[in-house]
Amino acid sequence: MGKIVVSVNVTLDGVVQDPTGDEGFKQGGWFDFERAGEEWARTEYAEALGAEALLLGRRSYEWFATRWATRTGEWADRLRSLPKYVVSSTLVDPDWTNSRVLKGETLDEVSKLKQELAGDLVVYASGQLARTLMEHDLVDELRLMVYPVVLGAGERLFGEISDTKSTRLVDTQAVGDALVLLTYEVVRDA
Template identity: 60%
Template sequence: MGKIVMSGPQNVSLDGVVQDPDGKEGFELGGWFTRFGGEDLAEWSKIALEEALGAEAWLLGRKSYEFFGERWRPRSGELADRLNSMPKYVVSSTLEEPDWDNSTVLRGDVVTEVAKLKRELDGEIVVPASHRLGRTLIEHDLVDEVRMVVFPVVLGAGERFFGEAPSTKPLRLVEARTIGDGLAFLTYEFVRNS
């Protein structure tokens, strides 16, 4: 059985904003990833590589799939080579022909398809940046772990990592460490009722 991990790593501001970290979506407060990560981004890159090497597969929503594919397909190097060669599953009702190597489109009911994928794969199924997909999976108790890198900035507005949820989802802190001088890398597990 696979383990679904929201990560990649998942980048959030101190107040939980995940919207437009690189500034390419046109959000007025976008671009905080490089502005407030600074020299710590070299250490962040090591975490990203570590996670990619440890993942069995990536699971993405369509927008994240297109964003990452456009960014990583033309690159080479250890991280790019891993991302380009690893199995990728994209949740989409409209994508016909995926254009990134080793990609499979999951159609139909997202909860059913992801539950099936979780039963079929062993190891970590990492959901990078796809916070809308992640919210759906969290709501249906399919996510096992959340890993986030907290950037030292309060944006005050923007789309949050966790949206409104119909029920409380308790988590347990598994690990906390500093990346560089200013970033916090936090790992939480969802607490399941026994």
């Protein structure tokens, strides 16, 4: 059985909204790729190497596809080669290599994927999808790349959920001199 891993960039106060400033959010653009540096890129590339597939919401899929489909290099090649599953009711014909839109009810389709795959099914960005999967106990691990800024407003990764979700810290890693990667395992009730 596969493992669903939610991997997101997040501010110190938990905001995941508009890290690159592309969405028009007033406080968007808080993730500075130059400040994140080469160590961030190496960490993200290693995560891609360890993934069996990607699971993305439509908006995140479109963001990644426009930036990575034509790039060159090992990281771009790896992302192109990975199977990509897209949760969307509007996207019909994804054009990024090895991409497929999940048909049917999201939770059923993701549960099937989790049963079929043996490795990590990584959810990049995709806040709404991550919240839905967490709400329905489908997430196994959280990888939070924490950026040292407090916005005070914006969409949080989990916001309101219906019940407490317990996690256990399994790893911390300094990434360059600005970021910290926190890895949490979701603890299920016995």
